Amino acid sequence: MSYFDAASSAPLHPVARQGLQAALDEGWADPSRLYREGRRARLLLDAAREAAAEAVGCRPDELVFTTSGTRALYDGVAGALAGRRRAGRHLVVSAVEHSAVLHSAAAHERAGGTVTEVGVDRGGAVDVPAYAAALRDDTALACLQSANHEVGTRQPVAEVAAACRAAGVPLLVDAAQSLAWGPVAGDWSLLAASAHKWGGPAGVGFLVVRKGVRFAPQGPVDERESGRAAGFENIPAIVAAAAALRAVRAEAAAEEVRLRELTERIRARVPALVPDVQVVGDPVRRLPHLVTFSCLYVDGESLLHELDLAGFSVSSGSSCTSSTLTPSHVLKAMGVLSEGNVRVSLPLGTADADVERFLEVLPDAVARVRAKLGAPPSAAAADGALDELTVDALGERCPHPVIELAKALPRVRVGGTVTVLADDEVAAVDIPAWCWTQGQEYVGAEPRGLGTAYVVRRRA
């Protein structure tokens, strides 16, 4: 088995396991107690905070341990918004943030706040001037991830932090995906991270609030962790998280080069090995261990199942694999295909041979799914004669509407149009993205009957 989904959760680092073992013996007591076991627990907690702060690049008293990265984001966003209530109630986020930030933004809106979502380019990055333009006099907080969790694109955090600083707005950076590789550059104000992304245990997040940043913890609070993270401190896991981060950082420089070469190989070879594939995300400004591509005419769930049978664990931003049946908001914001989406994120130490084997099994896995779905052959377009053709894909789910479109288009002449009737909302993302990928013209969409009519003009 090859586990290629480190961006979801990395296996426990051996150093984390050692740290956890030791701290289970030494760090189970209440660190606020004055007796021996309590003082010992306090020493471990203080040492872990020193180590974590050094890795982040902040003061120890600026960093608290939360119970997850999600909790760090929830509480970081809520506390920073409340601390700046006098400035206003406007929040700026990028459209491709982790769902924990977007859920926080939605909660802020429900509570009467306003939110601006800054869009991204097709590579998944925000544009610095566009981000800066979203900052207003009443902006209380801005949020930007250091790197995207689905496509690996690094965001221009230092530049956005400078723009925020100039506007007097604190910037909260979600560093969950990048902290293993190094500190976050730039003059940010708050930072959140999640230990199980770098081989630490589950149950530990970091929340950093720079000195001087106005911050007012929300909801009920207790005295633990400077009043910023309630509940009994999970010291064994905290010790393991800090130890893992230090260990991973020690390996980062060498592994960054090696894993970047492996992901580069996937980026280059998958489009050659598999027809009708789109590699997504910035090819250069990206995380070293992560690569994402979308396979036309494939549903993500079937492809993941085929790859699982072949011994590979990967994830997908396709709607078909999510419990909510909506496509990835990241791929949607980028305007790229969500169908047949595969994210490969390599854990530290991934062997060259495992990547080679992945490249070996992928073409057949895709071909099997396509055959089952009756996908169009990836041949030169036939020479159609029709002016117009309407295809009924009502009731059919991703990727069928696109498959029907791809089959129909060769039957019309160049300049002719195909209208696809569909009621799967994913079609609204995938049909325009398919057109862009294939060099066809997406004319537009309008409601018709129980669904939507998507019109595409043949250009090639």
Add this chain to the structure above:
Amino acid sequence: MSYFDAASSAPLHPVARQGLQAALDEGWADPSRLYREGRRARLLLDAAREAAAEAVGCRPDELVFTTSGTRALYDGVAGALAGRRRAGRHLVVSAVEHSAVLHSAAAHERAGGTVTEVGVDRGGAVDVPAYAAALRDDTALACLQSANHEVGTRQPVAEVAAACRAAGVPLLVDAAQSLAWGPVAGDWSLLAASAHKWGGPAGVGFLVVRKGVRFAPQGPVDERESGRAAGFENIPAIVAAAAALRAVRAEAAAEEVRLRELTERIRARVPALVPDVQVVGDPVRRLPHLVTFSCLYVDGESLLHELDLAGFSVSSGSSCTSSTLTPSHVLKAMGVLSEGNVRVSLPLGTADADVERFLEVLPDAVARVRAKLGAPPSAAAADGALDELTVDALGERCPHPVIELAKALPRVRVGGTVTVLADDEVAAVDIPAWCWTQGQEYVGAEPRGLGTAYVVRRRA
């Protein structure tokens, strides 16, 4: 070293350690993923939920895992209040709840809700008719602990649950201190608990919401744990928590008898071994492993330090040991002495010999602290002649004002009064409690100058 503070945090149970080890290997992946590692994690999570639900006495789909007992209480209270918003915004709690409940109540008041705190008797228990009388037409939620964390008194949960049911008000039970000993009886609606109290690891709480109870999670939410506990599931710790609860329950019947005998021994012998001691908490309806007493003319921090030197780790509800410098709200609500307070809570397996050694070292430890503080000799009262005496204890902290009172009282005649001037707020609790303990009359208090004048009439 003898660790006698299980009520703060119990050392990790051997079964929890085994469960944690195994699940670190098998349960680190994201349980929402479809690949092998994810399915394996899901199986572990499901099995842990079944085991936990069986121990609680609820359906598995009624129980979610939170990141701490505190989080279970915060989110349980907030979700239940919001779910019953239409009924009203009134919350009932007992005055001796865990601070997490009282902090939640304070947050609810800040947000415009109303709160009734139901008082307790000198044993620490609520009165069922008094609790029932606090329920109103606009009461959205009632909270009651199963047993008190500072004095061990069991609350009449089943009776209060029946009263709540009759009034149509859901009852949330904080079962943190008692769940190790058995399920909570009665027709309660919500329940919260904390794994590190029963030898599970830190980082796991239970939140149970019975089917049919209106519940609306607050703040940003994600899809994990039925939308009731956000953030990546900490499966290794969850597995360990459920395994520890089952293991502890298997030992509970035998250990309950044994530990009850040990704590009974402390209850009976400490007042005989140490002069001027008050054992607090209900002598019968109580947790088996917990006993609390207060030593007059002693400050808690010094006594804990002496006991720590002698090899005993205990905790204290005295103001002197807390970071906030206010005395325990529990002891205050009970109207009992808070000075020189010692809580002994025995972990499973505590040896008889360790308790005997504790009883050996305690009298000297108390005597040393009293000698340092210049406490009055515990002799028969002298025959004073004065009608009135005023003692200036301004600027002096607990337990000095009470020590000054105890020294002054023998100097007035029976029927005469002593006035103590003090500005330590703890005196407002401890001077009346001392009078009650000593059979003297507490006349009253009034502001004077920079402090308060407490008047006591000699009765004996």
